[in-house]
Amino acid sequence: MLSETKAADAEEAARCYLARLELEDLASLEPLEERVHLTFWGVDNYRKFLEDLPGYFGAKAVVLPDGGERHLVGFYLARAVDGDLEVLKLGVLPDLQRKGIGTRLMDACRAEGVRRGCSRCFLEVRKSNQRALQFYRAHGFGIAGTRVNYYTNPVEDAWVMEKKL
Ligand SMILES: CC(C)(COP(=O)(O)OP(=O)(O)OC[C@H]1O[C@@H](n2cnc3c(N)ncnc32)[C@H](O)[C@@H]1OP(=O)(O)O)[C@@H](O)C(=O)NCCC(=O)NCCS
Structure with missing residues (x-):
């Protein structure tokens, strides 16, 4: 039974894919942040990060459930300033932790930092x-x-x- 659960979890993690963090995700971001003990910075601030400030960028991992809807399971928020990449937030839903999703987010974050000319991440x-x-x-x-x-x-x-x- 345990191995069946593990196989189902692994299958779910394998179905996750990375995409931009969009305004439409904010409704699911607030409960996700609460579950991983991060502080939601408010819709207006995220709107600024995602739409108005090109120095901020985000990505997300998404599960495709049966209905085909996007379901946010993890995200990062980072910014690139003067050659430094700062990871502001990173979180993965507890049920899906330790299945490589955080690593996929971190790798994507790093790649974006390199693309933006950063030489250091902190x-x-x-x-x-x-x-x-x-x-x-x-x-x-x-x-x-x-x-x-x-x-x-x-x-x-x-x-x-x-x-x-
Ligand atoms: C930190 C976090 C994003 C990691 O996400 P994740 O999807 O579980 O990470 P991964 O599965 O990619 O783990 C990669 C490696 O990190 C290390 N690691 C991750 N979680 C760990 C844990 N609980 N204990 C020990 N090592 C751990 C391991 O080396 C792991 O590799 P392994 O599973 O092959 O041993 C996740 O635990 C999280 O969301 N935590 C709550 C929010 C948080 O604290 N964010 C950071 C704030 S600064």
Whole structure:
């Protein structure tokens, strides 16, 4: 039974594909961010990122359910400024984590950064977020510094992580 579930999960992950993060996804983005403990920055801000500011870009992984509708299962938001790629957000729905979707998003993010002439990628991560730390280490990031009291709710320091692109 367990292996049947695993096979079904793997099949679902294999059906995911990457596409641009669109305004129409915002309704599903808010609950996704809540589930992975990220902070939704509000429809107006995302509208600015996606439509008005060319320095921001997004992508998403989508599952095609039986009805053929797009269903958001993961996303990243990043920006390229002065040769630096900053990963602002990255999240994958808990049920579909550890199936390579985060890696597909990270690879797409990196490729977009390189296309935009970035030579370095950096990000902040809560010091307690072991899962994300392991993920970023697996992707070649190292610790570059600390930001004290960087996060609220709860207040916590951040590691700054970086890698060369
Ligand atoms: C971090 C996150 C995006 C990773 O997504 P994912 O789809 O699970 O990642 P992948 O399946 O591509 O994992 C790639 C590698 O990262 C490492 N990794 C990922 N999750 C891990 C975990 N829970 N424990 C240890 N290592 C982990 C492993 O080396 C893994 O390779 P493996 O499965 O072959 O061992 C996901 O855990 C997530 O959404 N977390 C909540 C939101 C978050 O914390 N975002 C980052 C904020 S800065």
